[in-house]
Amino acid sequence: MADRQRELTALLSSAALVMVGGMLGSVAKLGERVVIGRLLSPDAYGEVSLGIALLLFTTTLAMAGCSQGVSRFIPRYDDVEDRRGVWVSGMAVTMGLAGLFALGMVVGAEWIASLFFETDVAVTFIRILGLSVPFIVGFRIAISGVRGYENTVYYTLAHDFVDPFVRIGLIVVLLLAGMGIVAAGIAYLLAAVATFVLAHYFLNRLMPLFGAYRTHTRELVRFSAPLVVSTVVGVLLTQTDTLMLGFFRTSQEVGLYSAAYPLASGLLVVLTAFGFLYLPIASRLDADGDRDAVNDIYATTTKWVYLVTFPAFVLFVVFPADVLTLVFGTDYTGAATILPILAVGFFLSAAAGRDRETLSALGSTTWIAIGNAAGLALNIVVNVALIPRFGILGAAAASVSSLLTVHLIICGVLWLEYGITPLSSEAVRTYVGLPLIVLPWAILAGPLVSVTLITALPVLVGLGLLSLGVVALVGGFEPSDIVVIDLLEDTLGVTIPFIRRWIPAGDHGLGSSIAD
Numbered sequence: 001m002a003d004r005q006r007e008l009t010a011l012l013s014s015a016a017l018v019m020v021g022g023m024l025g026s027v028a029k030l031g032e033r034v035v036i037g038r039l040l041s042p043d044a045y046g047e048v049s050l051g052i053a054l055l056l057f058t059t060t061l062a063m064a065g066c067s068q069g070v071s072r073f074i075p076r077y078d079d080v081e082d083r084r085g086v087w088v089s090g091m092a093v094t095m096g097l098a099g100l101f102a103l104g105m106v107v108g109a110e111w112i113a114s115l116f117f118e119t120d121v122a123v124t125f126i127r128i129l130g131l132s133v134p135f136i137v138g139f140r141i142a143i144s145g146v147r148g149y150e151n152t153v154y155y156t157l158a159h160d161f162v163d164p165f166v167r168i169g170l171i172v173v174l175l176l177a178g179m180g181i182v183a184a185g186i187a188y189l190l191a192a193v194a195t196f197v198l199a200h201y202f203l204n205r206l207m208p209l210f211g212a213y214r215t216h217t218r219e220l221v222r223f224s225a226p227l228v229v230s231t232v233v234g235v236l237l238t239q240t241d242t243l244m245l246g247f248f249r250t251s252q253e254v255g256l257y258s259a260a261y262p263l264a265s266g267l268l269v270v271l272t273a274f275g276f277l278y279l280p281i282a283s284r285l286d287a288d289g290d291r292d293a294v295n296d297i298y299a300t301t302t303k304w305v306y307l308v309t310f311p312a313f314v315l316f317v318v319f320p321a322d323v324l325t326l327v328f329g330t331d332y333t334g335a336a337t338i339l340p341i342l343a344v345g346f347f348l349s350a351a352a353g354r355d356r357e358t359l360s361a362l363g364s365t366t367w368i369a370i371g372n373a374a375g376l377a378l379n380i381v382v383n384v385a386l387i388p389r390f391g392i393l394g395a396a397a398a399s400v401s402s403l404l405t406v407h408l409i410i411c412g413v414l415w416l417e418y419g420i421t422p423l424s425s426e427a428v429r430t431y432v433g434l435p436l437i438v439l440p441w442a443i444l445a446g447p448l449v450s451v452t453l454i455t456a457l458p459v460l461v462g463l464g465l466l467s468l469g470v471v472a473l474v475g476g477f478e479p480s481d482i483v484v485i486d487l488l489e490d491t492l493g494v495t496i497p498f499i500r501r502w503i504p505a506g507d508h509g510l511g512s513s514i515a516d
Contacts, residue, residue: 044119067141071147072361091138098138105130162194171184240379256332294358310463318443320335356410429471
């Protein structure tokens with residue numbers, strides 16, 4: 001029991017740091033979109049969004065599923081030669097592919113621009129993005145190695161601070177200099193070079209990168225091969241809507257959709273915070289044969305992700321026009337019809353927890369590929385059927401339906417094959433009780449409240465406190481939740497009032513208390 005508590009405490013401690021970094025990184029990435037959206041017209045912003053979607057798709061192909069493989073295999077070896085060999089294997093597999101895809105983007109820029117873009121300058125924009133592909137891929141392999149060492153500080157500095165903030169600073173300077181959409185391409189290239197160097201510097205401090213090594217290319221490729229499909233399909237799940245809008249409709253509609261989409265996907269920031277150490281910890285627990293601990297950690301983190309994410313979800317559903325005006329400006333309020341739809345999809349994704357990483361830690365990556373492929377197939381069919389007629393509404397419907405399909409399949413496999421599920425009776429009361437009780441009152445109060453720069457934070461805090469009260473009212477807390485409260489109090493140096501009386505006494509399953 002004490003071992004499980006230590007693992008959860010380590011996970012939550014890292015999550016506290018990564019959550020702060022992740023929130024700042026997410027704010028910076030959203031700020032990047034906001035700067036582009038406010039300094040450019042909606043149609044120019046749409047073209048930048050198309051370029052970013054293309055870059056993300058290309059780099060994911062070049063990664064060949066190796067990022068999770070590197071993070072999974074490094075903690076499974078004790079000798080530095082083996083760990084260094086995992087990194088070497090990852091670089092060997094990915095960098096050749098990255099070079100080929102970069103060449104393809106540079107040479108084929110005119111053809112790509114003719115399919116998706118409306119301006120001639122897009123050709124230069126695509127070519128600059130192509131040059132950044134090898135540096136982005138190298139950065140991701142290095143940061144996966146840092147993740148394998150479970151070092152949250154280095155990960156947060158490189159991934160959540162340097163990468164987004166260098167890029168947004170460059171974008172601001174170059175856009176104000178009048179460089180148009182090309183500014184985003186140059187910013188991505190220079191930020192990729194900087195983070196490539198920094199991530200390898202950090203990894204070198206954890207293990208010297210020069211020295212003897214034993215490669216594990218075969219094991220890495222065997223593990224990563226199914227993930228090639230699942231990761232590429234996973235990216236297509238998030239970017240197909242944008243690309244198809246660019247193909248079927250106008251850049252202006254892409255711009256509107258690209259205002260609502262990053263806001264809704266921000267609901268995953270809390271879930272992402274738990275992701276850094278989740279895979280290596282779950283992988284190690286599975287290697288030790290302790291799947292009950294995997295289930296406990298998965299269940300506890302999932303319920304708290306749901307609880308912490310819920311206030312922002314309510315804000316997006318009840319006040320979509322206010323939120324879009326506050327963040328992007330009045331030119332983007334046309335996306336208010338789709339923000340609640342997208343928020344539902346991403347909130348339910350957050351509510352599924354780290355299901356893909358759990359299945360990956362158990363070694364069942366094929367089912368991840370199957371779930372993602374099924375979701376993508378539905379996404380394409382719905383997009384083709386609805387985008388030509390309904391535009392951004394059709395794209396939003398396709399996104400939500402595909403996200404639900406993926407998580408239903410993966411969570412179903414976890415439950416049926418491994419008996420792993422976050423659905424304790426207390427968790428079900430939380431998942432059902434919060435929206436049933438809070439949403440109707442929030443909708444009724446909507447016409448009386450306006451979300452502005454001044455009122456946004458008080459509204460979120462109020463919704464958060466109300467959510468805690470509702471969970472207590474419906475009996476959603478359980479003994480294992482005390483571990484979360486203990487960690488929060490130790491981290492903040494304060495005692496959280498009232499909440500302990502709502503948590504029932506008993507065997508925590510993860511360790512009865514810090515004193516244990």
